[in-house]
Amino acid sequence: MKPDYPYHVNLHEHRLVYELLKRKLRTAIVQKVITRLRAKDLRHIFYTLHREKPQPGQIPSLEMMTQTRESFLYMAVFASIYRCAHRGDFKANMDIEAVMFAWDYFCETFPGHIRERRPFGRIRPANFDEAWVIAEAMQTGLVELQYCFRCHHNFLVTYCTRYQPVCQVCALKSKNKRGI
Ligand SMILES: [Zn+2]
Known part of the structure; x- marks a missing residue:
């Protein structure tokens, strides 16, 4: 995340990313919420949390x-x-x-x-x-x-x-x- 954002905004977004990825929300959806993180970064965080790659495929209908x-x-x-x-x-x-x-x-x-x-x-x-x-x-x-x-x-x-x-x-x- 960009360092010029206020500390509390960064902290809030980091916490939110953690909470969403902990529950295994698709990185494509997380990216819609937290637009400042790249898809690659989200996939990396997902892997760090779960030791597996995020699920590929369509968003459920x-x-x-x-x-x-x-x-x-x-x-x-x-x-x-x-x-x-x-x-x-x-x-x-x-x-x-x-x-x-x-x-x-x-x-x-x-x-x-x-x-x-x-x-x-x-x-x-x-x-x-x-x-x-x-x-x-x-x-x-x-x-x-x-x-x-x-x-x-x-x-x-x-x-x-x-x-x-x-x-x-x-x-x-x-x-x-x-x-x-
Ligand atoms: Zn009824």
């Missing part, structure tokens, strides 16, 4: 995350935690501290669920990249949390999926009742 109905239920849990932890208006900006808090809390709730490589399970977000994508989509409106007056749960809606924008808790219940 909502479509990939919503292949099963059950995934919606877990994503709604994550989205609810993030929405509660956000210190302002989650549609106005992303609260990075809140994303990290929500992800850590989610991991405590579902221990051992993290998947960095295929095959991915039904518990989504399966890694911090996916958690980031969900939080970002909540800001842009691609993901919405709605309240179901039938089962009294929050449910997650996204239009980037083959599933109808309905409460998947109720949809699963009626599917099980019909025995299909």
Whole structure:
């Protein structure tokens, strides 16, 4: 980082880079947040922290995350935690501290669920990249949390999926009742 930046700014950014890379956020995403660091530097820090290279490939998509109905239920849990932890208006900006808090809390709730490589399970977000994508989509409106007056749960809606924008808790219940 450039030495002419104030000490406290450098310190804050270094801490943030550490916190994001510790959770294995893709260096391509980290670079969007901390623009003063080169991709090469980020990859080096990632390697120093994990003794492995960062994952190559595409940034995860909502479509990939919503292949099963059950995934919606877990994503709604994550989205609810993030929405509660956000210190302002989650549609106005992303609260990075809140994303990290929500992800850590989610991991405590579902221990051992993290998947960095295929095959991915039904518990989504399966890694911090996916958690980031969900939080970002909540800001842009691609993901919405709605309240179901039938089962009294929050449910997650996204239009980037083959599933109808309905409460998947109720949809699963009626599917099980019909025995299909
Ligand atoms: Zn419902």
